Amino acid sequence: MYWRAAAWIGIYLLLVLAPQAVLLLGEVPPGRDFWWNFSISLGFAGMAMMGVQFALTARVRRITAPFGIDIIYLFHRYLAWIALALVWAHFAILWVGYEEALGPTIDPREAPWELTAGRAALVLFTLAVVTSEWRKQLRLEYGLWRYAHVAFATLGFAAAVAHILGIGYFTAAPPKRALWLSVTLVWVLLLVWVRVARPWSEKRHPWRVVEVQPERNDTWTLAVEPVGHSGLKGFMPGQFAWLTLRASPFGLREHPFSIASAPEDLPRIEFGIKALGDFTGRIGEIRPGETAYVDAPYGIFSIDRNRDAAGFVGIVGGVGVTPMMSMLRSMAARGDRRPVWLFYGNKSGEAVAFREELGCLRERLDLHLVHILEQPPQDWRGETGYVSRDLLERHLPAELRTRLHHFLCGPAPMTAAAEEALHALGVPAHRIQTEVFEFA
Ligand SMILES: Cc1cc2nc3c(=O)[nH]c(=O)nc-3n(C[C@H](O)[C@H](O)[C@H](O)COP(=O)(O)OP(=O)(O)OC[C@H]3O[C@@H](n4cnc5c(N)ncnc54)[C@H](O)[C@@H]3O)c2cc1C
Structure with a gap:
């Protein structure tokens, strides 16, 4: 490359x-x-x-x-x-x-x-x-x-x-x-x-919305399937798509979203979309049967681009979990037993999107799930506050650190803190990758 x-x-x-x-x-x-x-x-x-x-x-x-x-x-x-x-x-x-x-x-x-x-x-x-x-x-x-x-x-x-x-x-x-x-x-x-x-x-390769499902934390799972064509080619878990809904593909109204499903689920693809603004705030109004347009796959945030890694670390916040969902779902489908640490930051336990599914994925993967809550309940025994060097050091085995590939996705202060902590722990720069959910 x-x-x-x-x-x-x-x-x-x-x-x-x-x-x-x-x-x-x-x-x-x-x-x-x-x-x-x-x-x-x-x-x-x-x-x-x-x-x-x-x-x-x-x-x-x-x-x-x-x-x-x-x-x-x-x-x-x-x-x-x-x-x-x-x-x-x-x-x-x-x-x-x-x-x-x-x-x-x-x-x-x-x-x-x-x-x-x-x-x-x-x-x-x-x-x-x-x-x-x-x-x-x-x-x-x-x-x-x-x-x-x-x-x-x-x-x-x-x-x-x-x-x-x-x-x-x-x-x-x-x-x-x-x-x-x-x-x-x-x-x-x-x-x-x-x-x-x-x-x-x-326009000639449309998709159809087949499911719109509410998740926790104002997040929606939106699933689409190709109509009259075979769908995505060359999709790697963790990549993203440009999605157009209720508009013409000529109209410059497309939005980028990580594909949260695995390549193994093709031709169906799923997105995890957090209701935040004009477009995302109306996802709940979309009905199965509506037409969608998908331009994909894009991006290099993927386990498949780092096949030599001994395992993976995801450090994500809120809806930044979606590319990791794709990678975890794919590893489960492939029977990939390499270890994965997922540090998942959220405001509260109620706000953890895909919480139940992540629990189930632990059964099928060597997954070390570390929830980090900003406002934990009184009986919470897990991690609290923000991602820090100390927190990462306590969970990640020192002997593996340089051979694990680290995926960061979430609010800018969180990914900046995580990058700094990983550098301080001696993780080489080429083993740290950050996905930014904002281009401009
Ligand atoms: C690579 C990538 C992957 C992403 N994956 C996800 C995901 O899995 N789940 C999720 O919920 N969000 C994801 N996002 C963020 C999502 O694209 C924005 O939240 C969404 O486009 C905001 O649109 P809005 O009209 O609802 O919000 P608004 O309040 O109108 O916009 C909020 C901000 O989002 C950005 N934005 C708005 N429209 C667009 C657009 N058409 N293209 C690019 N940026 C735009 C702008 O910076 C804007 O200031 C991803 C973004 C990128 C770049």
């Missing part, structure tokens, strides 16, 4: 740097100095990065598999800032040193259209980044933000391509013009694939 990750990083650098190298090679317009060329080069680099941003979130499994989709989204987020800084630096250098290049006015009715296109791209890219970074502070509802983000990015890219071709520096020669046009074409194809072809395929 490491060489694949390295190969993708290499391809990324090539995609970002190649257009620049090709465009700048040989053809330097006369009378332009270093800073001028530097500014243009920054513009091209920023633009190439913006283009690749689309590929990063296109959920291409080959790209996401070596890293994990959450890491790719994080990449996308940080690279967006770098790309934005480059295009602003491109503009700033011209503004400071070559004001005449920016035209006599910014009034779009009088300014040359290619300069207006450049300014529009700058504003749209800035809006795309700022509304993403501060979505919550700006009180932008997630669904609305997604529409806005797609619109800002798409229009921004189109305006930037128009700016480059309209200005024509370095792109006047037909082969270089062809290069930018083909870059644009690749991007348009990607967009068509993500926004049209994939939803179309989802």
